[in-house]
Amino acid sequence: xxKWKVMMAAVICLAALVALAGCGGQDVxxxxxxxxxxxxxxxxAVGSTAIxxxxxxxxxxxxxxxPNAKVVVQGGGSGTGLTQVSQGAADIGNSDLFAEEKxxxxxxxxxxxxxxxxxxxAVVNPAITVDNLTKQQLVDIFTGKTTNWKxxxxxxxxxxxxxxxxxxxxxxxxxxxxLGDAEEAAGIEEDSSGxxxxxxxxxxxxxxxxxxxYLDGSVKTVSLDGVAPTKENITAGKYLVWGYEHCxxxxxxxxxxxxxxxxLMSDDVQKNLIPQLGYxxxxxxxxxxxxxxxxxxx
Amino acid sequence: MNSRLxxxxxxxxxxxxxxxxxxxLGSMISYLLYHGGKYINxxxxxxxxxxxxxxxxxGPQIFNSFYLLVMSMAITIPIGLLAGVYLSEYATANKFTExxxxxxxxxxxxxxxVVGLFGLLVFVNMTGWGYSLISGALxxxxxxxxxxxxxxxxxxxxxxxxxxxxxxxxxxNQWQTICRVVLPTAFPGLVSGVIITCGRVFEEAAALLFxxxxxxxxxxxxxxxxxxxxxxxxxxxxxxxxxxxxxxxxTEGLIPDLRRVADGSAAxxxxxxxxxxxxxxxxxxxxxxxxxxx
Amino acid sequence: xxKSFAAGAFSLNSELPGKILTTGAAFLAIISVxxxxxxxxxxxxxxxxxxxxxxxxxxxxxSWWPDRLPEDGGPQVxxxxxxxGSVVIAMLAVLFSAPLSIIxxxxxxxxxxxxxxxxxxxxxxxxxGIPSVVYGYIGLSLLVPFIRNSFGGLGFSILAGFLVLSxxxxxTIVSVLTDSLRSLPREYKEAALALGxxxxxxxxxxxxxxARSGVIxxxxxxxxxxxxxxxxxxxxxxxxxxxxxxxxxxVITLTSAITMDMGNTxxxxxxxxxxxxxxxxxxxxxxxxxxxxxxxxxxxxxxx
Numbered sequence: 001x002x003k004w005k006v007m008m009a010a011v012i013c014l015a016a017l018v019a020l021a022g023c024g025g026q027d028v029x030x031x032x033x034x035x036x037x038x039x040x041x042x043x044x045a046v047g048s049t050a051i052x053x054x055x056x057x058x059x060x061x062x063x064x065x066x067p068n069a070k071v072v073v074q075g076g077g078s079g080t081g082l083t084q085v086s087q088g089a090a091d092i093g094n095s096d097l098f099a100e101e102k103x104x105x106x107x108x109x110x111x112x113x114x115x116x117x118x119x120x121x122a123v124v125n126p127a128i129t130v131d132n133l134t135k136q137q138l139v140d141i142f143t144g145k146t147t148n149w150k151x152x153x154x155x156x157x158x159x160x161x162x163x164x165x166x167x168x169x170x171x172x173x174x175x176x177x178x179l180g181d182a183e184e185a186a187g188i189e190e191d192s193s194g195x196x197x198x199x200x201x202x203x204x205x206x207x208x209x210x211x212x213x214y215l216d217g218s219v220k221t222v223s224l225d226g227v228a229p230t231k232e233n234i235t236a237g238k239y240l241v242w243g244y245e246h247c248x249x250x251x252x253x254x255x256x257x258x259x260x261x262x263x264l265m266s267d268d269v270q271k272n273l274i275p276q277l278g279y280x281x282x283x284x285x286x287x288x289x290x291x292x293x294x295x296x297x298x
Numbered sequence: 299m300n301s302r303l304x305x306x307x308x309x310x311x312x313x314x315x316x317x318x319x320x321x322x323l324g325s326m327i328s329y330l331l332y333h334g335g336k337y338i339n340x341x342x343x344x345x346x347x348x349x350x351x352x353x354x355x356x357g358p359q360i361f362n363s364f365y366l367l368v369m370s371m372a373i374t375i376p377i378g379l380l381a382g383v384y385l386s387e388y389a390t391a392n393k394f395t396e397x398x399x400x401x402x403x404x405x406x407x408x409x410x411x412v413v414g415l416f417g418l419l420v421f422v423n424m425t426g427w428g429y430s431l432i433s434g435a436l437x438x439x440x441x442x443x444x445x446x447x448x449x450x451x452x453x454x455x456x457x458x459x460x461x462x463x464x465x466x467x468x469x470x471n472q473w474q475t476i477c478r479v480v481l482p483t484a485f486p487g488l489v490s491g492v493i494i495t496c497g498r499v500f501e502e503a504a505a506l507l508f509x510x511x512x513x514x515x516x517x518x519x520x521x522x523x524x525x526x527x528x529x530x531x532x533x534x535x536x537x538x539x540x541x542x543x544x545x546x547x548x549t550e551g552l553i554p555d556l557r558r559v560a561d562g563s564a565a566x567x568x569x570x571x572x573x574x575x576x577x578x579x580x581x582x583x584x585x586x587x588x589x590x591x592x
Numbered sequence: 593x594x595k596s597f598a599a600g601a602f603s604l605n606s607e608l609p610g611k612i613l614t615t616g617a618a619f620l621a622i623i624s625v626x627x628x629x630x631x632x633x634x635x636x637x638x639x640x641x642x643x644x645x646x647x648x649x650x651x652x653x654x655s656w657w658p659d660r661l662p663e664d665g666g667p668q669v670x671x672x673x674x675x676x677g678s679v680v681i682a683m684l685a686v687l688f689s690a691p692l693s694i695i696x697x698x699x700x701x702x703x704x705x706x707x708x709x710x711x712x713x714x715x716x717x718x719x720x721g722i723p724s725v726v727y728g729y730i731g732l733s734l735l736v737p738f739i740r741n742s743f744g745g746l747g748f749s750i751l752a753g754f755l756v757l758s759x760x761x762x763x764t765i766v767s768v769l770t771d772s773l774r775s776l777p778r779e780y781k782e783a784a785l786a787l788g789x790x791x792x793x794x795x796x797x798x799x800x801x802x803a804r805s806g807v808i809x810x811x812x813x814x815x816x817x818x819x820x821x822x823x824x825x826x827x828x829x830x831x832x833x834x835x836x837x838x839x840x841x842x843v844i845t846l847t848s849a850i851t852m853d854m855g856n857t858x859x860x861x862x863x864x865x866x867x868x869x870x871x872x873x874x875x876x877x878x879x880x881x882x883x884x885x886x887x888x889x890x891x892x893x894x895x896x
Contacts, residue, residue: 012680021353042688044428046428049512049855052512052513055572056513056715066844072513072535072536073547074428074429074511074512074536075511075512075513075855076429076511076512076855077854077855077856077857078855078856079854079855079856079857079858079859079864080855080856080858080859081860082858083859085859086681089428090428102857102858102861103858103863104858104860104862104864105858105860105861106860142894152333160746160776165852165853165856166659166833166853167659167829167853167856167857168852168856169856172659173387183657183660185786186832186834186876187832188746188748188830188831188832188842189435189550189830189831189832189844189852190830190831191826191831191832191851191852192547192548194556195548195549195732197826199746199748202737202747203740203746203747218685220456245705251490301700301789301790301792301793302790304792304889305789305790305791305792305793308792308795308796309703309791311695312695312699313703313704315695315696315699316695316699316700316703316712317697318692318702319696319712319715319716319762320693320711320712320715322719322759323715323716323718323719324715324723326720326730326855329730329734330726330730332893337791362719371663376617377620378617379613379617380613380616380617380618381614381617381618381620381621383610383614384615384617384618387614388614388615389609398618398619398621398622398883399887401621401622401624402621403882403885404625404878404879405621405624405625405884406840407813407816407817407820407874407878407881407882408628408818408820408878409816409817409819409820409821409822409847409874409878410822411820411822411850411851411871412628412632412820412871412874412875412878413628415632415850415854415868415871416627416628416631417634418854419631419635420627421633423610423859435832439854440624440628443621443624446622455705461598465649471606471607472607472610473606473607473609473610473611476610477610479810482651484818494717494721498721498723499720500723501722501724501725501726501786502723503723503724503725503823504724504822504847504851505853508854517823541723541725541726542725544723544726544729545823545878548729548732548827549640560742562689564725564726565754566720567723567725567726571654571721571722571723572718572721574721575717575718575721576716579714583742583753
């Protein structure tokens with residue numbers, strides 16, 4: 001009999017909890033609405049997983065300075081970021097690509113904020129003796145015309161392509177700027193830069209590409225047309241395989257979003273955080289590139 | 299003679315097969331604990347995770363896992379229990395019962411990624427909750443409901459019919475019999491079933507990627523007001539669980555000590571799963587003993 | 593306040609609240625299935641309805657070029673390669689896992705019940721409890737290098753994928769099988785033994801055929817689980833969008849394509865819609881498995 005009472009109490013508590021959760025939900029939503037009207041408080045930044053670490057870290061520092069503001073950073077991918085910011089579901093949409101380059105996004109209503117630049121290097125297995133490739137050689141390798149390292153002056157070893165997933169920003173940037181939009185042959189695809197690096201390190205004859213932030217000496221970088229993938233060459237406009245990390249807002253930002261984007265462009269982030277992550281501050285770039293790929297001096 | 303030999307060989311094969319499975323499990327667990335065990339310490343379990351620098355822990359992830367567990371079970375248990383009671387006590391062989399059984403079976407075989415996609419569409423996008431604990435909890439409910447129903451049904455099936463008849467004969471109605479006789483008798487089975495379901499919440503990742511999200515905003519553990527958006531209890535904040543964290547750092551991790559965090563988290567996760575399993579057994583047996591002795 | 597409300601709702605004297613509550617909860621299961629199927633179907637059909645891709649092209653074409661410009665032949669979304677990958681991996685996993693599961697189930701019920709219940713059954717329950725992310729992680733750090741070093745190739749392969757999967761689906765098959773073996777009348781085995789058959793003959797000729805429905809159910813449920821598994825498989829198969837030639841080639845599945853590209857493609861684009869259609873296909877496959885189960889069991893005249 002006693003046990004039954006205990007069980008009954010448990011059931012009641014559970015029911016109460018469920019009811020509470022339901023009511024609680026509504027209260028919170030109303031609270032958020034009120035806040036939005038007063039323009040104080042909360043914003044969300046959604047999108048690219050490549051900027052996520054940067055944005056999370058910056059948000060933590062930003063919130064430490066502005067205790068009343070709250071920035072929630074979420075991943076989900078560039079497509080999600082662009083979709084949600086266009087729909088108004090998020091205040092900032094993070095993307096690895098220009099909104100113009102993504103299908104199904106109305107880029108005209110979005111305002112682009114270029115936070116930093118990610119350089120990309122073609123990397124090979126350390127046992128490959130090739131140090132330099134011409135652009136045409138690189139294209140031939142990735143399109144599957146060159147299948148053996150012998151034909152580009154390397155050892156007699158089959159080429160193994162390691163790609164990022166087709167929709168990934170890294171891959172799109174590499175394809176556009178290093179391969180001139182040539183279509184890659186089928187290769188292994190890995191969702192993660194860390195795994196790509198691991199595979200290239202361990203697989204004889206492997207070639208792939210990584211953001212400079214992922215280079216740790218375990219794989220070998222290859223120069224393109226004699227230009228090494230270094231920060232200096234990228235900022236000077238000599239090495240062109242790089243892409244912006246964008247933060248998009250719908251219309252011009254205001255309130256917390258504006259303050260946060262300004263903070264991202266401040267010395268605090270540009271001079272400290274961004275280099276620490278292995279990215280290149282967009283303030284240091286001597287050239288600019290537009291959505292169509294045209295490059296001009298700043 | 300020949301058939302005796304075949305019988306022996308078969309017996310050997312059966313033992314070998316059983317041993318193979320145990321060895322696979324044993325080596326997997328010892329691999330995980332060996333590689334990750336040395337990283338587990340109090341700091342690792344409580345510190346917040348780092349996004350770019352070394353030395354991060356998994357404190358918020360562990361909290362999120364448990365909180366999500368409580369939230370989803372608070373929804374799953376009542377619904378699953380009642381539906382299970384319906385199926386085992388009230389249901390008659392008709393079209394409605396058939397439809398329920400078919401639904402439960404369908405839910406049971408739904409790939410978790412499909413549930414995740416559904417959650418993304420409905421809980422995340424249509425309701426406007428965004429990636430949030432509540433979306434994750436609801437997606438988990440969809441995944442675990444059939445399991446909970448089955449456990450309830452099985453535990454109730456184990457209740458002797460004589461008990462039920464005695465209660466009815468004493469003049470109790472069916473609902474009274476269920477609440478006062480059937481469910482208490484089925485309690486040990488229910489408890490271990492619930493704990494195993496808890497383990498399933500811990501291990502889920504694919505559905506949560508799309509619903510609870512992959513980010514863990516800093517939690518202010520001094521703020522316990524459930525309506526405050528900085529509160530760890532707020533059901534509308536995004537939350538990354540331990541399993542999702544392993545997935546995330548393996549795919550997009552930039553931290554220099556990725557290996558340490560990944561190995562350590564995997565070991566912690568395995569320890570939790572182990573304790574859920576052993577706990578379910580121990581508790582089930584204990585409650586059974588106490589109930590049969592009184 | 594809370595208490596009095598609860599006392600009212602949970603009053604035991606009337607039959608009605610119990611009936612309503614339980615029926616409502618059961619009804620919820622039906623509703624959730626209908627909404628899930630409904631939403632995924634509507635979203636998944638948009639590839640065909642909005643973008644005008646023909647179902648035939650989607651299912652039977654191997655050209656997957658969702659990012660190709662219209663001047664180069666337009667975006668194409670043929671997913672045969674993905675379907676092939678999913679089917680091959682799931683089938684091989686079941687082929688590998690089913691015999692081992694039967695061995696384990698028979699071992700636990702017939703050969704060494706006490707030993708089996710004390711060690712094997714908890715082990716198998718633990719296998720079911722290991723998170724799929726952890727399976728993938730172990731596969732990535734142990735199995736893939738092992739395959740690369742001993743069989744050549746890249747390591748990321750069909751082989752790695754189905755080995756990982758076969759361990760993951762083992763508990764599903766075993767639990768269904770043990771249940772049905774245990775529910776067999778004791779007399780079956782005793783009669784067979786009394787007629788002079790050995791234990792193996794009793795198992796092979798009497799018990800397993802009698803537990804036929806359990807075998808079928810276990811295998812189909814295992815197949816369904818293998819087909820829908822996403823993360824663990826994705827970590828070890830290499831995800832190459834090309835028809836595999838050997839078992840050591842990398843391959844890609846429907847689920848891994850969905851997890852990889854879903855977040856990176858904007859909602860409403862053809863690419864994203866195609867991913868939803870793949871989700872719909874996965875859902876339809878799992879409904880199909882249930883249908884198969886129901887039909888075979890009914891046809892076999894086996895009461896459940």
